[in-house]
Amino acid sequence: MSVLNAVLLGLAMGIVFGFLLEKSRVFEPAVILGQFQLRNFIMLRVFLAGVAMGLVVLAALTGFGLARLAPKATLPVADAVGGLILGAGIALAGACPGTVLAQIGAGYRDPWFTLAGGLLGALAFTYAEPALAPWIGAAGQGRLTLDMLLGVPFWVLALVVAAVLALVLRAMESWRPWRAELGEAADGLLPPAAPAPPAAGRPLPAE
Amino acid sequence: MARLTDKAWSPYLAGAAIGLLQIPAFLLLGTALGTSSSYVTVAAAAAEVFDPGIRAIRYAAAHLDGAKNWWQVALVVGIALGALLSASLSGTRRRGIAPVWRRATGLGPGGRFGMAFVGGFVMLLGARIADGCTTGHGLSGMAQLAIGSFIAVAAMFAGGIATAMLLRPVR
Numbered sequence: 001m002s003v004l005n006a007v008l009l010g011l012a013m014g015i016v017f018g019f020l021l022e023k024s025r026v027f028e029p030a031v032i033l034g035q036f037q038l039r040n041f042i043m044l045r046v047f048l049a050g051v052a053m054g055l056v057v058l059a060a061l062t063g064f065g066l067a068r069l070a071p072k073a074t075l076p077v078a079d080a081v082g083g084l085i086l087g088a089g090i091a092l093a094g095a096c097p098g099t100v101l102a103q104i105g106a107g108y109r110d111p112w113f114t115l116a117g118g119l120l121g122a123l124a125f126t127y128a129e130p131a132l133a134p135w136i137g138a139a140g141q142g143r144l145t146l147d148m149l150l151g152v153p154f155w156v157l158a159l160v161v162a163a164v165l166a167l168v169l170r171a172m173e174s175w176r177p178w179r180a181e182l183g184e185a186a187d188g189l190l191p192p193a194a195p196a197p198p199a200a201g202r203p204l205p206a207e
Numbered sequence: 208m209a210r211l212t213d214k215a216w217s218p219y220l221a222g223a224a225i226g227l228l229q230i231p232a233f234l235l236l237g238t239a240l241g242t243s244s245s246y247v248t249v250a251a252a253a254a255e256v257f258d259p260g261i262r263a264i265r266y267a268a269a270h271l272d273g274a275k276n277w278w279q280v281a282l283v284v285g286i287a288l289g290a291l292l293s294a295s296l297s298g299t300r301r302r303g304i305a306p307v308w309r310r311a312t313g314l315g316p317g318g319r320f321g322m323a324f325v326g327g328f329v330m331l332l333g334a335r336i337a338d339g340c341t342t343g344h345g346l347s348g349m350a351q352l353a354i355g356s357f358i359a360v361a362a363m364f365a366g367g368i369a370t371a372m373l374l375r376p377v378r
Contacts, residue, residue: 001235001236001274002274003273003274003277005274006236006274006275006277006278006281007277007278007280007281008281009231009235009236009278009281010277010278010279010280010281010282010284010285011281011282011284011285011288012285013228013231013232013282013285014281014282014283014284014285014286014287014288014289015285015286015288015289015292016224016228016285016289017225017228017240017282017285017286017289018285018286018287018288018289018290018291018292018293019289019290019292019293020216020221020224020225020289021221021225021286021289021290022289022290022293022294022299023209023213023215023216023221023293023297024215024216024218024221024222024225025215025218026218026221026222027290028305028307029305029307029308030305030306030307030377033307033311033371033374033377034307034377034378035367036364036367036368036370036371036372037368037371037372037374037376037377038368039376039377039378040377040378042218045218045219045222046218046219046221046222046225047222047341047345047346048222049218049219049220049221049222049223049225049226050222050223050225050226050345050346050350051226051345051346051349051350052222052223052226053222053223053224053225053226053227053229054226054229054346054347054349054350055226055350055352056226057226057227057229057230057233057350058229058233058350058351061230061233061234066233066234067233067234067237068237069351070233070237070238070239070351071348071351071352071353071355071356072338072339072343072344072348072353072355072356073338073355074353074354074355074358075337075338075355076355076358078336078337078338079337079338079344079355079356079358079359079362080358080359080362081336081337081362082333082334082335082336082337082338082359082362083333083337083344083358083359083360083361083362083363083365083366084333084362084363084365084366085329085332085333085336085337085366086329086330086333086334086336086337086340086359086362086363086366087333087362087363087364087365087366087367087368087369087370088329088333088366088367088369088370089326089327089328089329089330089331089332089333089334090326090330090341090363090367091326091366091367091368091370091371091374092322092323092325092326092329092330092370093323093326093327093329093330094305094307094308094323094326095326095330096242096330096340096341096342097242097243097246097283097330097331097334097340097341097342098242098243098283098286098340098341098342099286099341100327101242101283101284101286101287101290102286102287102289102290103290103301104287104290105286105287105288105289105290105291105292105294106290106291106293106294106299106300106301107291107294107300107301107302108301108302108303108304108305109302109303109304109316109320110304110305110308110316110319110320110323111323113320113321113323113324113327114323114324114326114327114330115327116324116327117323117324117325117326117327117328117329117330117331118246118327118328118330118331119246119249119250119253119327119331120250120327120328120331121246121327121328121329121330121331121332121335122243122246122247122249122250122251122331122332122335123247123250123251123254124328124332125247125331125332125335125336126247126250126251126254126261126264126266126267126270126335127261127264129264129266129335130264130265130266132336136336136338141354141355144353144354144355145351145352145353145354146352146353146354146357147352149354154352157352158350158352161352169219173219178217178218178219179215182215185299186214186215186299187301187305187306187307188307189305189306189307189310189377189378190377190378191378192310192376192378193376193378
């Protein structure tokens with residue numbers, strides 16, 4: 001595919017992606033921060049539904065020989081250390097690398113700074129990569145997937161895991177309906193759980 | 208049913224629809240959804256103006272050219288456009304800083320801007336060390352049952368929860 005066609009395809013897919021991120025409310029900083037404080041589970045609902053559908057899609061595409069999987073290499077040290085750092089960054093930013101752009105599109109101001117910091121972080125890593133490479137590759141396992149470990153066809157295990165995720169989501173919905181986590185402004189910000197401190201008394205007008 | 212003018216769609220419906228985006232990604236490009244390597248492409252392309260030598264770094268060179276790299280850059284630009292479109296249709300355009308930040312940190316705008324910058328830096332540093340983010344490891348890696356992605360996602364939640372618990376409760 002030519003670069004121009006790839007860019008046009010990316011734009012079209014991105015518009016759909018951003019539209020869905022906004023409609024699902026998962027781009028809201030209160031939703032992302034609330035997920036990490038275990039007070040709002042909209043992020044997990046969107047995430048697990050996306051994984052479940054992805055599993056079904058890839059079971060079909062690979063099962064019918066239309067596509068081949070492209071899993072990332074397993075790098076246990078880098079995956080664990082990088083994941084921890086990534087999570088800390090997501091909590092501070094209130095965004096993931098993709099949802100930053102959805103926050104900008106929706107009109108928030110501070111994600112422009114998240115984006116700038118992200119670009120600088122990516123650049124810093126690029127310059128450091130030659131020095132970090134041996135450490136990042138430590139204990140690397142190459143391509144390693146759960147179906148390979150268990151010795152079952154990918155499409156079978158993918159459909160089983162997707163079914164389990166669907167059951168988990170159903171249980172989550174009966175535990176707490178997603179609308180209960182939406183908040184009045186649809187931003188995932190819910191009234192404080194603890195009783196609010198009494199409002200500061202307004203000075204009484206002098207008699 | 209879900210309407211384009213709704214403020215919110217069911218997270219299950221929206222999430223499943225996001226999962227369908229793997230179809231064009233795999234069929235037309237032979238790759239999975241991802242977002243964080245686009246930061247390397249943009250940052251390295253900008254840095255090359257000042258430092259042509261950056262191309263000598265193999266990691267930079269691998270991100271500078273080609274359909275897949277610029278597809279992903281276009282994807283994240285499209286995310287902003289799509290979110291703008293959705294928010295405009297439903298009347299939920301945002302401005303300023305989300306109110307959650309004052310509740311969680313007590314910071315004013317300047318403090319929040321600094322925090323966002325640091326958060327962005329840390330986020331991309333971690334994503335590049337782990338070779339993926341919430342999209343590449345989360346949505347795409349887990350959907351391929353990749354062991355490395357399970358590790359990365361578990362670590363991401365651990366790091367996120369540990370950090371978020373240091374802030375004031377959001378509710």
